[in-house]
Amino acid sequence: MTEDIYDLIVVGAGPGGYVAAIRAAQLGMKVAVIERRESLGGVCLNEGCIPSKALLDSSELFAMARDSFAGHGIDVSPPKLDIPRMMARKDDVVKKLTDGVAFLFKKNKIKRFKGAGVLLKGGTATGPHRVRVTDEASGDSPQELSGKRVLLATGSTATELKDLPFDQKLVVSAREALCFESVPKHLLVVGGGFIGLELGSVWLRLGARVTVVEMLPNILPNMDRKTADQLMRSLKKQGMEFLLQSKITKTVRTKEGATVTLERKDSSEEITCDRILVAVGRSPLTRDLGLEESGVRLDERGRIIVDKDFQTSVPGVYAIGDLVPGPMLAHKASEDGVVFAERLAGQSSQVEYDIIPGIIYTWPEAASVGRSEEQLKQDGVEFAVGKFPFSANGRARCLDETDGFVKVLASPDSGRVLGIHIVGPRASDLIAEAVMVMNFGGSAQDIALTVHAHPTLSEALKE
Ligand code: FAD
Numbered sequence: 003m004t005e006d007i008y009d010l011i012v013v014g015a016g017p018g019g020y021v022a023a024i025r026a027a028q029l030g031m032k033v034a035v036i037e038r039r040e041s042l043g044g045v046c047l048n049e050g051c052i053p054s055k056a057l058l059d060s061s062e063l064f065a066m067a068r069d070s071f072a073g074h075g076i077d078v079s080p081p082k083l084d085i086p087r088m089m090a091r092k093d094d095v096v097k098k099l100t101d102g103v104a105f106l107f108k109k110n111k112i113k114r115f116k117g118a119g120v121l122l123k124g125g126t127a128t129g130p131h132r133v134r135v136t137d138e139a140s141g142d143s144p145q146e147l148s149g150k151r152v153l154l155a156t157g158s159t160a161t162e163l164k165d166l167p168f169d170q171k172l173v174v175s176a177r178e179a180l181c182f183e184s185v186p187k188h189l190l191v192v193g194g195g196f197i198g199l200e201l202g203s204v205w206l207r208l209g210a211r212v213t214v215v216e217m218l219p220n221i222l223p224n225m226d227r228k229t230a231d232q233l234m235r236s237l238k239k240q241g242m243e244f245l246l247q248s249k250i251t252k253t254v255r256t257k258e259g260a261t262v263t264l265e266r267k268d269s270s271e272e273i274t275c276d277r278i279l280v281a282v283g284r285s286p287l288t289r290d291l292g293l294e295e296s297g298v299r300l301d302e303r304g305r306i307i308v309d310k311d312f313q314t315s316v317p318g319v320y321a322i323g324d325l326v327p328g329p330m331l332a333h334k335a336s337e338d339g340v341v342f343a344e345r346l347a348g349q350s351s352q353v354e355y356d357i358i359p360g361i362i363y364t365w366p367e368a369a370s371v372g373r374s375e376e377q378l379k380q381d382g383v384e385f386a387v388g389k390f391p392f393s394a395n396g397r398a399r400c401l402d403e404t405d406g407f408v409k410v411l412a413s414p415d416s417g418r419v420l421g422i423h424i425v426g427p428r429a430s431d432l433i434a435e436a437v438m439v440m441n442f443g444g445s446a447q448d449i450a451l452t453v454h455a456h457p458t459l460s461e462a463l464k465e
Contacts, residue, residue: 008034010346011133011149013119013291016044017332018323019155020103022339027110029347034147035112036119036135041100042107045157045324046332049177052099054197056092057180057204058363065207065365073402083208085184092180116140121152121292127317151318153342154298154306155335156291158284158324166192166253166280172260173253173278176201186210186277190262192250194221196362198281199237203364206242213243213273215250215264222362226374226423229409233368233425236405240365253278286325301327310352312342320346334358357440361430366392366406369433372421372440378411386414388446390465392426396457403427408462410436410446417445428459435463 009031012019019035020042027033041048067081107114117137125131130148160175162168170178179189179201185208191198194216206212214221221244222230234244245264252263259276286305293300299307299315306314306321313320322342323335337353344351359371378385388410392398406426412419422436439449454464 007130008032008149010151010153011147012153012155013133014155014157015042016155016157016323016335017046018335018339021336022153022155022322022343023112024106024110025340025343027112029343033112034115036115036117036133038118042103043100047096047099049180051332053092053096053180054200055363056095058200060088061204061207062365070402089181121296123296125318131318151320154321154325155323156287156325158330159287161283161285163280163282166250173280176281179279188275190215190275190278192278192280193282195281198279199362199364201279202242206240213245215245215248217249219247226370227376229368229370229423229425232406236366237364284330311345328355329358329360354441357437359433359437363430366426367429368425369429370423371433371436374421375411378420384414385411385420387411390462392462395459395462397459398427401427412446417447419444419446432460432463435460
């Protein structure tokens with residue numbers, strides 16, 4: 003029997019890998035995907051974007067019933083929380099979506115292999131590459147696949163702090179914080195990035211005291227400063243506490259949780275908590291992939307170096323998503339995946355890395371695309387600022403959601419949009435218009451001359 007030689011072997015079925023596999027199959031390639039976890043969809047579907055948004059939506063409804071209904075003239079007896087049911091609903095949302103990916107694999111005749119993939123050395127640009135698949139759980143002996151090309155899409159993992167290692171109970175990553183069985187009394191969130199703020203919001207709304215500890219002087223250091231500051235003010239109003247320029251120097255475990263010593267420039271303090279979510283970033287998952295042996299080169303931050311075709315230093319081996327430089331976001335990983343497959347098929351697709359939106363799904367939400375005021379100043383680019391508060395927007399008033407603003411940064415001469423930053427209700431949906439305008443090289447005038455339905459939140463952009 004002759005051995006199957008795939009046109010493409012994909013290692014990792016997250017939003018990068020599964021999207022690349024489907025696009026490659028649609029373009030006529032014979033594709034195999036190796037994924038070590040049971041379900042498809044990667045971090046995004048299983049323990050990232052989707053479960054976090056499911057819990058953000060549930061906790062928002064709970065907080066509204068508790069805190070906002072009365073203002074609308076609706077009296078309800080205090081809402082009761084059923085965490086197991088909330089978690090079961092979240093798991094159901096995840097399952098429907100991961101099953102959907104499995105269905106798409108079948109439809110596109112993509113062969114799935116369960117197990118951990120390791121690139122074996124010896125492949126050349128023209129000769130086949132070999133990947134070993136080992137599924138330790140099954141006890142089956144490893145098998146080897148041959149492919150003309152290999153795409154690495156193994157994503158990233160939560161970064162661990164040396165002095166505060168994960169133990170899955172007291173000190174946890176997002177994975178466990180998405181599955182707590184009860185509401186923590188005091189959740190300490192280490193890191194003021196989007197994952198910490200989103201998961202902190204979930205548990206704050208459900209009744210926990212939440213304190214965010216951030217080493218830097220600001221949360222969300224890469225975001226437009228005034229936008230991030232506004233978001234922090236709104237979160238503070240909801241009761242989230244922030245300790246900036248603070249560092250955990252000591253953790254003493256107690257029966258109830260831990261006593262943590264925090265140090266600032268001139269002072270130190272002790273706080274007690276029963277859970278610590280470490281959300282200080284994510285690291286590319288390059289370990290145990292056979293990269294060093296095969297000669298795949300990494301940059302100084304441990305990311306795989308690729309060219310514009312996503313090809314690594316080894317001809318015929320490619321990488322996308324969280325493994326390679328760029329924002330660690332699901333939609334960026336998927337764009338990489340589509341463009342990778344299309345370029346492999348000879349098309350001239352490319353990813354517009356300057357126009358990738360970034361969203362924080364807190365309440366209010368914050369969303370940005372393009373450059374911030376700080377980046378424009380740093381780049382020496384002149385800009386004009388147009389700002390409109392949601393307090394002057396009719397729909398926001400009806401919703402009782404008036405915190406925040408829309409800020410448009412545009413060239414003073416041509417009006418060309420350079421960046422749009424929104425903090426406010428449904429900023430995650432509003433940013434799509436901004437991305438579209440920037441994608442077409444549009445101007446602030448183009449937005450102003452476009453009819454926006456009244457009364458909608460989108461009018462804030464036009465204004
Ligand atoms: P991943 O999604 O990490 O997928 C990689 C896959 O490879 C995994 O399934 C893994 O099991 C598999 N794998 C690893 N090693 C091997 C191996 N050796 N063999 C076989 N399989 C292997 N992004 C957004 O855009 N929006 C959000 O709202 C958002 N929310 C997030 C919330 C949380 C809590 C977290 C943690 C992340 C969030 N992200 C969000 C980030 C997003 O999840 C990632 O950017 C995205 O999943 C990266 O996609 P990827 O395909 O590169 O890798």
